[in-house]
Amino acid sequence: MRVLAGGIETETNTFSPMPTGLADFEVIRAADLDESEEMGGFGGPFNVFRRRCEERGWEYIFSLYAFAQPAGTTVRAAYESLRDELLQALEAALPVDIVLLPLHGAMVAQGYDDCETDIVGRVRQIVGPNVKIGVELDLHCDVTAELIDDADAVVIFKEYPHTDINERAEELFSIIADAAEGKVKPTMALYDPRMIGLFLTPYEPMRSFVDAMIAREAAPGVLSLSLAHCFPWADVPTCGAQMLAVTDDDPTLAAYLAQEFGQRFFALRHALDPKSLSLDEALDKALTIEARPVVVADQADNAGGGAPSDSTFVLRALLERGVREAALGMIWDPIAVKVAMSAGEGAALNLRLGGKMGPMSGDPLDLNVTVTGIIPDMRQYWTQSDGELAIPCGDSVALHCQGIDIIVNSDRGQVLSPTVFSNFGIDPASKRLLVVKSTQHFYAGFAPIAAEIIYMAGPGAIPPRFTEIPYQRVDLRKYPWLDDPFG
Ligand SMILES: [Zn+2]
Structure with a gap:
């Protein structure tokens, strides 16, 4: 198998006073890395992917990894040049069997409300329908139906603080490798619990919610469960939490699990209100x-x-x-x-x-x-x-x-x-x-x-304080603006 990995990551606060330009990205290219050199920072998933490929005797191709500290909207030319460099590296590496993309999930550029959906859609256009595409996201992300249509599997961090970046990379690799070998056929479904907020996983009731997701992943046919928490300081139409389920060739089970866990999460909303003091x-x-x-x-x-x-x-x-x-x-x-x-x-x-x-x-x-x-x-x-x-x-x-x-x-x-x-x-x-x-x-x-x-x-x-965020473009028929948006 030939496996290509690459990513562009930043979290965009559209209310921040500082734009994100090309110079704000640390860009690591294949030529910058030695054979055995480990990636630092949020680049840990690339170490996981390389090691897992080596174990299987698969060919691992690193393309590019760009990371910028979160700030305001990314300048259009900066985003397009990094994206096009990633896509050109992919085209140059063809044919490949697998594409693995550690992305953030809340990157906004001028003219692009959702950079990750744009990247994954373009990767799918280049590789065609049979190549397996795996995406790892930070839980402060928005997930769209288009993104899960274009990817084969999406796995999101479960912990906030993010202590499970590499664990989730291992999980994504396993699912996509099994899919490429024909052992599983991932199917995905989303459920919108209509919430915006910040959810700290060391504390109840989030701790038990995360543990329940992990426990259910052991059930037959379940490949992965993730909660996209959303990134609240982004005035984009996709802003909001989403429950994601990945199952093995069972779209009905995926839809059922996304709804079950999405509704469980919604039921916790009052207990999850932020406790921050002035x-x-x-x-x-x-x-x-x-x-x-x-x-x-x-x-x-x-x-x-x-x-x-x-x-x-x-x-x-x-x-x-x-x-x-x-x-x-x-x-x-x-x-x-x-x-x-x-x-x-x-x-x-x-x-x-x-x-x-x-x-x-x-x-x-x-x-x-x-x-x-x-x-x-x-x-x-x-x-x-x-x-x-x-x-x-x-x-x-x-x-x-x-x-x-x-x-x-x-x-x-x-x-x-x-x-x-x-x-x-x-x-x-x-x-x-x-x-x-x-x-x-x-x-x-x-x-x-x-x-x-x-x-x-x-x-x-x-x-x-979410109700004080001056959104213009977000559909606020959500909690905490409405106590029961489904009512
Ligand atoms: Zn995060």
Whole structure:
């Protein structure tokens, strides 16, 4: 068998003030990789696909993988050039038996509301009806009927935080390999539970819902069950959750399972309402807790959802309240990083910090800080079910100001791990308060050390208050706009 793999991934927040251009994509091409070189970051599925092909003696062809940190709508020319490069690599590799596409599922470009449906449709046109196409998506995706028509199998992450990226790649490979060998014939169905929201899988009732999907996958004829959670900060007509079932040559069972699990999910809607507190409520609560550290998630300024990650609202409030023994990360401010690196470790200086990207970031803070650490090209290590992923943070510095350690970096990205602090010799477990700019991905690394976790919906680009999102193009006959959209 000849297996080609490639992908273009970003998550598009159409409300974000920053467009996504070609320079925002890290592009890895076949020529950039050695035979045995492992891919980092979200590229883990490519390692899985290559290894599984090698085990079977199949020919593995890597085409291209492009990843951009979530931000605003992708510039049309950037999307088209990456897409066409991927398609040209496919055409050059023909004939192939299998195409595997790790995509995101919530990528929007100018002129393309749904880049993944566009990519998969064009791949199908090129390869014809008999080649098997497998697609892996982030659960913050929208899935369309066109996409499942053009793919043979779609498998979506089950966990939020996303700790199962490689497990799902293994599952997708097995289904598609079996399909190519004629052992199974995947059939797919979708069910729309008419919901928009953010659903955290470590907590009930989501934990039991995910476990029930996994348990049912062991039933005869069931190949895979996935819940597409949707990505709420995208003003596109397809925005909304979808339940997806993949069965072996049984479209009736697929439709039945999609509906059964979709209706189960819908029945949980009230229990799934976000519990996030306002900025003042969150800090009031955090400061009454004796045990340490209390972790406060600044969900609204999560770079992983397309926010700038340079908002100053929480830091300003901590300084005004005189909170000490606190640490906060990461403020994206390449200029401040450059100034602090030039000043050097141990230097005290006046620095204008954060608040640069627009009104959603608040005003900059003018602070007298001490540079306590400098790490060029820093990495953080994100806990996964099968190990750790090294995630680049760019040049990073630790600043100290009035009892608060502040991590500032130059490659925009959310906090995924306590190593953001411990890399600098700051012991996160000893702090009274840790503020992390992240919606939920921080959880896997911080839950083991946190005395308590508080989710905060402060001001910012992606607050988890869905009815306040200024949609123009989304059909809002959904929960939470209607309590019972089916009624
Ligand atoms: Zn996601």
